[in-house]
Amino acid sequence: MKKHFSISKWIAYLFLTVLSIIWVVPIIFGLTTSFRSQTEVVSDGFRLLPVHWVIENYIEILNNTSTAPIVRWLGNSLFIATTHTILVVFVISFTAYGYTRISYKYKDQIFFLLLGISMFPGIVNIIPSYKIVQMFGWVNTPAAMIIPGLAGMGNIFLVRQFMRGIPKEFDESARIDGAGEFAIYSKIMLPMIRPVLIVCGLFSFSASWNDFLWPVIVYNDVNKMPVTAGLLLLQDIYGNYRLIGQLMGSAFLAIIPTLLLFVFAQKYFVQSMNLNSGVKG
Numbered sequence: 149m150k151k152h153f154s155i156s157k158w159i160a161y162l163f164l165t166v167l168s169i170i171w172v173v174p175i176i177f178g179l180t181t182s183f184r185s186q187t188e189v190v191s192d193g194f195r196l197l198p199v200h201w202v203i204e205n206y207i208e209i210l211n212n213t214s215t216a217p218i219v220r221w222l223g224n225s226l227f228i229a230t231t232h233t234i235l236v237v238f239v240i241s242f243t244a245y246g247y248t249r250i251s252y253k254y255k256d257q258i259f260f261l262l263l264g265i266s267m268f269p270g271i272v273n274i275i276p277s278y279k280i281v282q283m284f285g286w287v288n289t290p291a292a293m294i295i296p297g298l299a300g301m302g303n304i305f306l307v308r309q310f311m312r313g314i315p316k317e318f319d320e321s322a323r324i325d326g327a328g329e330f331a332i333y334s335k336i337m338l339p340m341i342r343p344v345l346i347v348c349g350l351f352s353f354s355a356s357w358n359d360f361l362w363p364v365i366v367y368n369d370v371n372k373m374p375v376t377a378g379l380l381l382l383q384d385i386y387g388n389y390r391l392i393g394q395l396m397g398s399a400f401l402a403i404i405p406t407l408l409l410f411v412f413a414q415k416y417f418v419q420s421m422n423l424n425s426g427v428k429g
Contacts (some may be wrong), residue, residue, distance in 0.1 A: 181370060182206070182397035189392050205393040211402070218398055225374040226405065228293045229356040236352040237345050239298045243372055244307035244341075245333050251320060259308070266301035271361075278365055291364040293356065293374065303348040310344040311337065348417050354406055375402045 176195055181189065182205050184198040192199070209218055247259050277296060286292040314337070323330045338345075360376045367373035370381065382398050385391075 156265050179400050182327075182393055182400055183347040184393050185393060186393055190390065205391075205397040209394055209397050215220040215370070216385055216398075218375065218376065218378060218401060219384075221373060221375040221378040222369060222401065223416075224290070225357055225370065225376070225402075228290050228374055229353050229405075231290070232294045232298070232356045233353040234335070235294065235298050236303065237349050239306050240300070240348060241338060241341060241345055242305050242333065243299060244256060244311055245306050245337055247304070249316075249332070249337075251328070261303060263301050274361075274365065277362075281366055287366055288369045289370050293359070293363060296362075300352075303352065307341060307344055310341055312416075314340055324341045343416075345411075350413055350416055352410065354409065357406055378402075 169197060173196075177194075180197055182196075183201045183203065184192075185200065185202050185204065188195075188199060209216070211218075212218075230408075245254060245405070281287060281292045281296070284291070285338050318336050322336055327335070358376065359374075360380075362394075363377040364375050364380055367377050370378075373381075379399060382395055
């Protein structure tokens with residue numbers, strides 16, 4: 149039995165190693181290509197490491213402030229993702245509190261109805277969502293990216309399940325002391341559900357930053373679009389002239405924030421696998 153377990157473990161390690169290589173090699177190739185000259189890219193084709201390391205591609209990227217202002221795009225994405233994340237944390241925590249701590253008729257039925265509706269693919273709602281955004285005059289504004297998706301049922305479900313593990317004796321003790329619903333929510337619940345809110349916030353920031361299809365639809369102003377929509381424009385600009393090094397450099401600049409987020413918040417991503425209840429007995 150011990151030998152069988154050892155073989156299974158090594159097979160798992162081997163599979164994960166191969167899978168990691170499949171994922172990592174293209175990223176390394178894209179990064180190193182951004183440090184290759186255009187002549188080397190055209191003449192040598194596929195090469196994992198450059199013969200001569202150059203930074204001209206990044207200089208050209210940062211100097212192009214007219215047709216491809218990537219620094220502005222990064223700033224737009226940072227503002228959108230940060231604002232969206234802050235609002236998401238407030239909305240989902242407040243909504244989950246209502247579903248777990250406030251009693252009203254058909255509460256569970258409404259929750260599971262909304263949860264079921266959220267199971268439909270997002271692409272189904274693209275046209276109605278765009279019509280709503282257009283009606284409110286949000287096209288080419290940050291609101292088009294910030295407001296939709298604030299009350300994601302997946303996040304609400306996570307926080308709701310976490311809150312259900314917190315004994316209601318905390319609420320009752322606070323009410324005896326004269327606390328209202330908002331005081332219970334803000335002073336008791338929020339500190340106790342902090343772990344799950346951090347996880348949901350990280351997921352929301354990453355999803356908002358990496359969203360591609362929606363910003364391409366709601367933005368056509370070069371100076372106002374986020375970096376993901378800008379990358380599509382860069383493909384037309386740099387791709388037509390075969391400026392692969394600059395295209396790879398732009399893509400790498402776009403993933404730096406989420407890469408840093410994962411590096412410094414890795415423990416919270418791991419925690420997301422163990423979020424079962426609010427308070428353990």
